[in-house]
Amino acid sequence: MTSTTTTTQTTPQVTPGIVAETPFLQALVQQVRANDHYGVYRNWSDELVLSPFVVSKEKKRSISVDGDVDPATQLRILCFYRAVATLIEKETGKLCQVVIDLSHEGFGWSLVWTGRLVVVNRTLRDAQRFGFNSLEQVADQGDKLIKSALETLQKFPEAANA
Amino acid sequence: MTSTTTTTQTTPQVTPGIVAETPFLQALVQQVRANDHYGVYRNWSDELVLSPFVVSKEKKRSISVDGDVDPATQLRILCFYRAVATLIEKETGKLCQVVIDLSHEGFGWSLVWTGRLVVVNRTLRDAQRFGFNSLEQVADQGDKLIKSALETLQKFPEAANA
Numbered sequence: 001m002t003s004t005t006t007t008t009q010t011t012p013q014v015t016p017g018i019v020a021e022t023p024f025l026q027a028l029v030q031q032v033r034a035n036d037h038y039g040v041y042r043n044w045s046d047e048l049v050l051s052p053f054v055v056s057k058e059k060k061r062s063i064s065v066d067g068d069v070d071p072a073t074q075l076r077i078l079c080f081y082r083a084v085a086t087l088i089e090k091e092t093g094k095l096c097q098v099v100i101d102l103s104h105e106g107f108g109w110s111l112v113w114t115g116r117l118v119v120v121n122r123t124l125r126d127a128q129r130f131g132f133n134s135l136e137q138v139a140d141q142g143d144k145l146i147k148s149a150l151e152t153l154q155k156f157p158e159a160a161n162a
Numbered sequence: 163m164t165s166t167t168t169t170t171q172t173t174p175q176v177t178p179g180i181v182a183e184t185p186f187l188q189a190l191v192q193q194v195r196a197n198d199h200y201g202v203y204r205n206w207s208d209e210l211v212l213s214p215f216v217v218s219k220e221k222k223r224s225i226s227v228d229g230d231v232d233p234a235t236q237l238r239i240l241c242f243y244r245a246v247a248t249l250i251e252k253e254t255g256k257l258c259q260v261v262i263d264l265s266h267e268g269f270g271w272s273l274v275w276t277g278r279l280v281v282v283n284r285t286l287r288d289a290q291r292f293g294f295n296s297l298e299q300v301a302d303q304g305d306k307l308i309k310s311a312l313e314t315l316q317k318f319p320e321a322a323n324a
Contacts, residue, residue, distance in 0.1 A: 097271070099261055099263040099273065101262075101263055113273075113283075115280075116279055116281075116283070116318060117321060121275075152324070156321040156324070158317075162317070162318070
C-alpha cells in the first residue's frame with residue numbers, strides 16, 4: 001500500500017501584530033489578562049496570550065467530550081463572551097451581563113443580556129473543544145455576534161431599557 | 163438574672179394537604195420528584211418532599227456562607243425557578259429556559275427567558291441559605307415571580323416572540 005498522507009498543519013499560524021489592529025481581539029486579550037492573577041502572561045505578546053483560542057481540527061478531535069469541561073476552557077469561553085459584551089457596552093452605553101451555563105458534559109448556554117433583552121443567545125455543544133481555526137476567525141465570530149446583538153437592540157429598545 | 167427566653171419554633175409547621183391545593187407547590191413537587199432518580203421520595207408525602215424548602219431563621223444563621231453552595235441546595239434553587247418557568251409556559255404557551263449561575267460563594271443570577279425576553283431576573287446572594295419561612299411563603303414568592311413575568315410578557319410581546 002502506498003501512503004498518500006500529506007503533512008497536516010498542527011501548530012496554528014498567527015499573523016504578527018494582528019491583535020493590535022483588531023478591536024475584538026484587543027477586548028479579548030484584556031479579558032484574559034484581567035484573569036492573569038499571578039502575572040504569568042506579563043511578558044507575553046498578545047498573540048501568544050490568545051493562542052489557546054486557536055485549536056486546530058486535529059487537536060479538537062483529540063480532545064475527549066466525555067466528562068466536564070476543563071476550567072481553563074470554561075474561562076476562555078467566559079472571556080470570549082465577556083469581550084463581546086464589553087464591545088456592545090462600548091457601542092451602546094448599556095450595561096451587559098454575561099452568563100455561561102455549562103450543565104454537564106459540555107452542553108449549555110451562553111447568554112448576554114441588558115435590561116430585559118437577551119442580545120446574544122448561543123447553545124454550547126462539545127464545549128471541551130471550544131476554539132477557532134485562527135485568530136482571524138475568533139475576531140470574525142466575535143464581530144458577527146456583536147453585529148447581531150446591535151441589530152436586536154435596535155429592534156427592541158424598550159425591552160433593553162426596562 | 164431572670165431569663166425571659168421564649169421557646170422558638172425550629173421545626174417548620176406544615177399545613178397538611180397544602181400542596182394539593184396550591185398550583186405552584188404542585189409544579190415544584192413535580193420538579194423535585196423528576197430529579198428523584200433512585201425513587202427515594204416515592205412513598206413520601208408531597209409536603210415531606212418539599213420540607214427542605216422551608217428553612218427557619220435559626221437554621222439559616224447556622225449555615226455558613228463561606229465556600230461553595232451545597233449541590234442539594236443548588237438543585238432546590240433550580241427546581242424553584244423551573245417551577246416558575248413551567249407555570250409561565252402553561253399560562254402563555256411560550257417555551258421558557260432557566261439558567262442558574264452561581265459563580266462562587268453563593269452569589270449569582272437566576273434567569274428565566276423566552277425568545278429574546280428575560281422574564282425573571284434575580285440576583286442570588288448567600289445562596290447557601292436558600293429557603294423560605296413556610297410552604298405558604300414558597301408559593302407566595304413563586305406566584306409573585308410568575309405575575310411579574312406575565313406582566314413583562316404583556317409589555318414586550320415582540321421581544322418574546324423574536
